[in-house]
Amino acid sequence: MAVNATGIYVAGFTEGDLQGQISFGFQDAFVAKIESSGSVYSYLPHLALGGGWQTTITYVNYSPQTVTCETTFYSDSGAPLSVPFGGVAASSRTDTLGPGRSIHQESTADLSAPETRGWAKVGCSGPIKASLLFRFYQQGKPTGEASVNSTTNPATEFITFADQNTGVAYANPSTQTAQITFAAFSSSGTILGSKSVSLSPGAHGASNLGPLLGLSNFSGWVDIVSTVPIVSLSLNAEAFPVFSSLPPGELASSAGLTFYFPHLALGGGWQTTLTYINYFAQTVTCTTTFYSDTGALLLVPFGSVAVSTRTDAIAAGNSIHQESTADLNAPETRGWAKAVCSAPIKASLLFRFYQQGKPAGEAGVNAMTVPTTKFVTFADQNTGVAYANPSSQSAELTFTAISSTGAKLASKNLPLLPGEHGAANVGAFLGISNFSGSIQIISSVPIISLSLNAEAFPVVSSLPPGDLDGSTGLF
Numbered sequence: 001m002a003v004n005a006t007g008i009y010v011a012g013f014t015e016g017d018l019q020g021q022i023s024f025g026f027q028d029a030f031v032a033k034i035e036s037s038g039s040v041y042s043y044l045p046h047l048a049l050g051g052g053w054q055t056t057i058t059y060v061n062y063s064p065q066t067v068t069c070e071t072t073f074y075s076d077s078g079a080p081l082s083v084p085f086g087g088v089a090a091s092s093r094t095d096t097l098g099p100g101r102s103i104h105q106e107s108t109a110d111l112s113a114p115e116t117r118g119w120a121k122v123g124c125s126g127p128i129k130a131s132l133l134f135r136f137y138q139q140g141k142p143t144g145e146a147s148v149n150s151t152t153n154p155a156t157e158f159i160t161f162a163d164q165n166t167g168v169a170y171a172n173p174s175t176q177t178a179q180i181t182f183a184a185f186s187s188s189g190t191i192l193g194s195k196s197v198s199l200s201p202g203a204h205g206a207s208n209l210g211p212l213l214g215l216s217n218f219s220g221w222v223d224i225v226s227t228v229p230i231v232s233l234s235l236n237a238e239a240f241p242v243f244s245s246l247p248p249g250e251l252a253s254s255a256g257l258t259f260y261f262p263h264l265a266l267g268g269g270w271q272t273t274l275t276y277i278n279y280f281a282q283t284v285t286c287t288t289t290f291y292s293d294t295g296a297l298l299l300v301p302f303g304s305v306a307v308s309t310r311t312d313a314i315a316a317g318n319s320i321h322q323e324s325t326a327d328l329n330a331p332e333t334r335g336w337a338k339a340v341c342s343a344p345i346k347a348s349l350l351f352r353f354y355q356q357g358k359p360a361g362e363a364g365v366n367a368m369t370v371p372t373t374k375f376v377t378f379a380d381q382n383t384g385v386a387y388a389n390p391s392s393q394s395a396e397l398t399f400t401a402i403s404s405t406g407a408k409l410a411s412k413n414l415p416l417l418p419g420e421h422g423a424a425n426v427g428a429f430l431g432i433s434n435f436s437g438s439i440q441i442i443s444s445v446p447i448i449s450l451s452l453n454a455e456a457f458p459v460v461s462s463l464p465p466g467d468l469d470g471s472t473g474l475f
Contacts, residue, residue, distance in 0.1 A: 295419025
């Protein structure tokens with residue numbers, strides 16, 4: 001084992017391997033790119049068309065100003081990629097969104113045509129919530145979908161859970177060729193295989209890790225390291241055609257030690273998987289506590305014994321990926337969780353819905369390290385919202401549904417006591433039978449929240465994090 005200057009775990013590499021490849025530093029975090037035009041550029045690491053795939057573009061303008069966005073689509077080679085949204089296919093589109101307006105538009109590619117993959121760059125005149133969603137169809141019916149978060153910060157290292165089925169996508173938005181190294185580790189921290197690829201400026205690639213690294217079976221994590229900043233997405237596909245986006249793999253410049261999970265579900269067809277990756281060069285101890293809707297301790301079974309608190313000592317380079325063993329036929333129990341760790345880790349939950357014993361849908365739950373008072377996300381009547389109050393003060397929440405044209409459709413206030421958790425579908429919660437637009441959640445004290453796309457239930461996906469700084473002005 002080797003340990004670099006920042007004290008991050010690196011196994012099985014010689015000092016020569018580390019030079020120019022494995023830095024694990026935090027110095028590469030970028031600020032948002034501001035061009036001479038004044039646009040803020042963000043990047044969407046993956047899209048798919050044909051071969052059963054469609055891609056949906058979603059932009060929400062939560063600000064009180066009109067925002068204009070120019071989106072450019074690129075193929076694997078970096079050439080312009082024509083994407084059909086209704087009429088004529090085009091490699092770029094310009095959208096002007098008035099205050100509160102939103103776009104949620106699915107591509108109209110030929111599902112029976114060969115698969116085409118790529119990525120996108122978005123330049124906007126102001127801040128928006130931007131994402132893609134790519135959905136897989138079989139015999140004309142959705143069987144899986146995953147959201148693609150936008151990022152303004154290309155990075156040089158990414159760490160995420162992985163097995164042989166995990167999909168990784170990556171694009172090079174820079175003007176320099178990138179040398180990218182993929183290294184797979186077992187759950188016990190042993191390096192299993194690695195491979196380097198060259199990625200030209202503007203180019204994109206995607207692969208399942210097993211074929212990429214010649215591994216038939218493993219469970220652990222993957223380290224993706226680039227010589228220049230790139231963008232990347234990893235996809236959990238252990239139950240394909242059910243799949244989900246894994247949490248962003250970038251290493252944050254200010255990693256927290258307390259992690260909040262806004263939602264978990266047990267019974268009623270649901271199981272929840274706990275995933276922790278220790279990329280640190282020393283053992284990290286995490287104490288995880290599970291809470292019910294009322295804020296009381298919640299017993300969660302992982303094997304034979306159900307516990308409301310678990311303590312995991314995770315050795316350097318080790319990982320945990322453990323699914324609950326709740327009775328799927330028991331009534332559904334919901335709640336949230338908090339983990340306190342002795343050093344930064346990659347932490348997430350995944351809740352999966354089973355029908356007749358087979359996975360029918362799943363969604364990843366990113367860990368939040370900073371509760372906040374404002375959230376904005378795409379929504380329709382089927383969207384699920386979950387929220388919890390980790391503070392010691394009572395919260396007053398306001399939910400407001402907004403149409404795609406910026407009209408405020410309905411609003412509701414809700415008190416949330418310390419430790420309490422709630423979850424609901426937006427339509428039933430706000431008394432709206434049919435709409436498409438966005439939802440705002442504003443709280444009097446910092447809370448945590450998750451929104452779930454459920455327009456094709458039981459196929460579901462977590463929507464990109466909706467949290468905003470409390471000082472952000474809203475429409």
